[in-house]
Amino acid sequence: MSDDQETTQLLLGIDFGTSRTAVMSNRGYKKITRSIVGYPKDIIGIKFLGKSQVFGDEALKNRSALTLYHPLEDGVVREASEKDYNAALELLKHVINEARQGEEMEVAGIIGVPSRASIMNKELLLKIAREVMPVAMVVSEPFMVAYHLNKLNNCIIVDIGAGTVDICGVKGSIPGSKDQITIIKGGDYIDERLESTIQQKYYDVQITRNLVRTIKEQHAFVGPPEQPLNVTLRSDGRPGEYDITTEMRAVCESIVPDIVENVLTIMKGYDPEDQTEVLQNIILAGGGSNIKGLDKMVADRLSEYGEIGVTCVSDPDYSGCAGALKLAQDLPPQHWDKIGFAG
Template sequence: MCAWAKDIGIDLGTASVLVYVKGKGIVLNEPSVVAIDKNSGKLLKVGADAQAMLGRTPGNIVAIRPLREGVISDYDMTERMLKEFMRKISGGSSFFFKPRLIICVPSGITEVEERAVVDAGIQAGARRVYLIEEPVAAAIGAGIDIALPDGHMVVDIGGGTSDIAVISLSGVVESASIKVAGDQFNEAVVKYMRRKHNVLVGERTAEQMKIEIGCVYPQEEDASIDVKGRCLVTGLPKTITVHASEMLEAFEEPVERILEAIHSVLERTPPELVGDISNNGIVMTGGGSLVKGFDKLVEARTGIHTQVAEDAISCVAEGTGKSLESLNAMQDGTVNLSRRRQMN
């Protein structure tokens, strides 16, 4: 059977796109970046190849991220990126059968933004497109049985949005989606380096710092990293040593906003479900949850046992893939997904 005849799940993230093919699992994990020639409009590279060009392109080439804060900011580029990823997973062969797609979206997405995602999927070659909220997919991917009358809280921290949701009986009971996540952590690092060290660093350097020494809870060992940037005083290259303890200060504002959102969702949750969550704990997913000490900080502030899912980065994609089993039921309208759209 050709690749396009299979059902496909897509975690269309601000930072990365993960593609799950039914029967095969996750077959693609690439950065959400495209590089184009401004003069001709030609698409030059997508994914990792395009990401390597960020901040390094000549005047006629621009590397852009077509998704911002969890939603499509450049429709045309998103459509072309999806088409290219579909071509990659098929080995470049031509298709006679179009797949059905399930695409993840933030829980706070508007109907206009939903329509943009559906249309992009259709234009990329899908026969029909369904949407599933990211925290629902994350819960499924983390191994939670969402069909039970039992409350679970999921905190999914991606690249552009953080989605917090209480899930029971296959639906979202209470949720919050805020545009504070991995990208804002990177911006916080850039601002901190400018403010404290008079050094300008790029987005990729900030990302590397977040991954290697980033933390939101005091660590036993104060790790460090040598960072290269441009001195704002002299305009010349400069290398300085930055410690993990400094990241605590750099991340303070975005972390507080995520904690406030978690607290707000808990406040609005029915008491019976809060009791369930106290027993079941809070599950964290997404790349942002891997910042050192995030689970400990959430546990300290809520008093509820918190853990990071085993494969936090792939949870949403895995959950989307597992939900492919329910596609026929979704067509019949018998699956209670909290938000879905379909288009012939």
């Protein structure tokens, strides 16, 4: 890319996730926004908020006054839903306008999305992207993680997001549908089960999905606990300490069998002479990679297949969009249509 292009064109790497949308630019901009769009329920809400739509944490904070939409719920944009389409469009427009930082310039961006969306929703997502920037490409998030890490061959990326767990075999090119498996058991699945088990054990406590998500993000673990997990919850308005050690461990471990089974399925798609190397290059990414002890448990469950190497990315919040930005900078936008779905 020429110096003139570098100074006149804003390049973006966007990780358009079920739970969060992370953006990085070639001008140093870097921000995460929750993938939520809220619309006021009535005229009072518009007066209270002073706007007709809100995004991210602001939407979550004012949820009682809003109708909330999660554009990539379950890892896809529902094509039959005009409201979901519009929410995805408005969210993407919002994060891109923020990345402009008040400047008017040409924008080109690579968007990483859950594997399921990259396979099922490519054309739809590209249509949305074209409405907000003239040049765009849609690629699966796991491959963007691999690109960021420069792991472009003989590795498996396990991207544990909110809506899905995406398992991707990287073989030196853009992954196809046969190289990717999606499990509909991500962080939202853990939240749902944790909320249910807490309510069953402590029927009188007041618990919400948002509170459960916060507890999980702070305390999630698998394997033997180092100490009891006691959290503060409210019963009839009064705070108290509640032990949820067993419940947290059980729900977090519930995603492990599917991960192991599908890692093996992807591994068997490699030539046998490459499988030893592949099993030593399993990388956990996404918010779920923060679950304490998960890398060790996955490695232990795979141990009968030989020497296993499972590592976690150092920055799960930004590894996907960092890979997207790196690819955007390495390859001039006029060539994007040669490697992915571009427009």
